Amino acid sequence: MSIGIHQIVKKFGNFSALKGIDLNIETGELLALLGPSGSGKTTLLRVIAGLEEATSGQVFFLGDDVSRQKVSDRGVGFVFQHFALFRHMNVLDNIAFGLRVRPREQRPSEEKIKEKVHELLKLVRLDGLAPRFPSQLSGGQRQRVALARALAIEPKVLLLDEPFGSLDSKVRKELRQWLRRLHDRLHMTTIFVTHDQEEALEVADRVVVMNEGRIEQAGTPDEVYHKPANAFVYNFLGNVNLFHCRLEGGKAYIANTPVSIKVGVSPEAQKAKIYIRPHLLEISRFSQPDSFKGVIHFLNSAGSVAKVEVLSEWGEIVQVEVPQEQFRSLGLKKGETVFVTLKDAKLFHEDYAI
């Protein structure tokens, strides 16, 4: 089912949580709402579900305005951040709840309900756990019960609020790949909220980056990662080094060191910010054209890449990620002098505030 969001504004007292959101979600799409806390992503999800009423603007399901429809009539499957399982009901009763509260005419028979529950338990790979209570389940299992419960009512759209937020990192990784495969099987329009950029980029078809109640950029994981619309998006989607620089005569200068970035012709000197990811910096033992000098301040080679902190000649800490192989061949040690080259940096003009 396609979802249209038109000029949604949500105010809590004086605080504007959403400042005019426009977004279209295609049928069968898996969309991530990504942003820091307070960016309005959860509020937007709750507005779509009907758990919050928008101050102004409309939500369309398949072209129909549902803005004034009650939550219980919208037919959305909602998975809460802390699962919100009914603690006094066992797994079977939890999953069956949505079917049992239907009006008598629409309610399936008790055998049909049980059949459906077992089908869903198989889908979320929890067969045999029907008589357990939520307290007897692990975090990952509760998460899947919550998902099965939401799917039981055959929703037209599945909404997940920080679905893996309260799980430990290993379970998170497993579950998000599993969610991706499940989505590929069910092809249900799905929106999930996350503050974890890795999760959004790995799972979603399309990522919507939000900040302070606005959409900063919407695009495929590739687009938002490689073609960030602005400094905020680039900054949010991974570690970055930030340099303040001066543009002069088609060259960029940090302090008084010229650095190797292509700069459009600028008529006069102006200030700009350079953002660069740690793995796009290169360390060498000898001076290169447009490289800057620094002293190794900190080393950590545990992990897939070695992390090096360099104290630059203008006195700032610069983070560099070096592939393990190169790290070994360079044989870097703390306190040594090295030269750093910028391979591919993003330049954003100073007036853009993050």
Place this chain on the structure above:
Amino acid sequence: MSGIVGGKLGVVGREVRRPFLSEPRWVRMLLTTVALVFLASFLALPIAMVLAQALKKGFAFYLHALSEPDALSAIRLTLIVAGVTVPLNLLFGVAASWAITKFDFTGKKFLITLIDLPFSVSPVISGLIFVLLFGAQGRLGEWLGDHNIRIIFSVPGIILATVFVTFPFIARELIPLMQAQGNEEEYAAVTLGANGWQTFWKVTLPNIKWGLLYGVILCNARAMGEFGAVSVVSGHIRGLTNTIPLHVEILYNEYNFTAAFAVASILMLLAFVTLALKHWVEWRAAKDAASSEPGAETP
């Protein structure tokens, strides 16, 4: 951890001696003695006195004191008052705590303060408020008199005063409980298609049942034992507007001590029943909480 081991070995409750954490022996003895003497003199002694006085003239007299018409009428009236008050306050308590914990509205803080009001006002004043409101002096009293409706010095007044004095009990018990539980389960129920009524019966009520029962027990105990407010509005008409506590007072003032204590022993019995029920509810609630909290494996 040690609880599991201890439980298996059957030595639950035996304290492990940790001399470095413990006070000197004489300090422990002194504190224990003080606590026991206090309990004995302020609880056990009065209880024993009540029973001794009540049975002073023999068991037959005791039964007679309880079964004479005025006593029976007082017992009946007390039961009626509690029977009306508790359900009313049950409804009010659930509605008020539902409103306070599930909705946002202006004046919420004010409502919470209002609920606490009977706790901070002397019961005698509470009774006086109703006398002034519905008594013969007031405008309302005149109108009521013209229409032959009696509130003060009759059963409706007693019920009104009791409702007023006891309404915080259930709400006060439920509000913190429902605040701690949050609204997420209710939201989940609503997204699954449940209406408000279904959400209340199937989700909210099972989660608050022990707190609710606890509040009902406390409310009932107070409704049956209330003296001050009821005393002001009752008018002390024997056989008509006397509740058990008022009847005890009348007998006492007539120097009929044995009968007074006999009737008082009913209230004492009520106290014991309340205490036992309260204990049982706490135990059940703790058991339920233990089985519905994450990490229930550890005792």
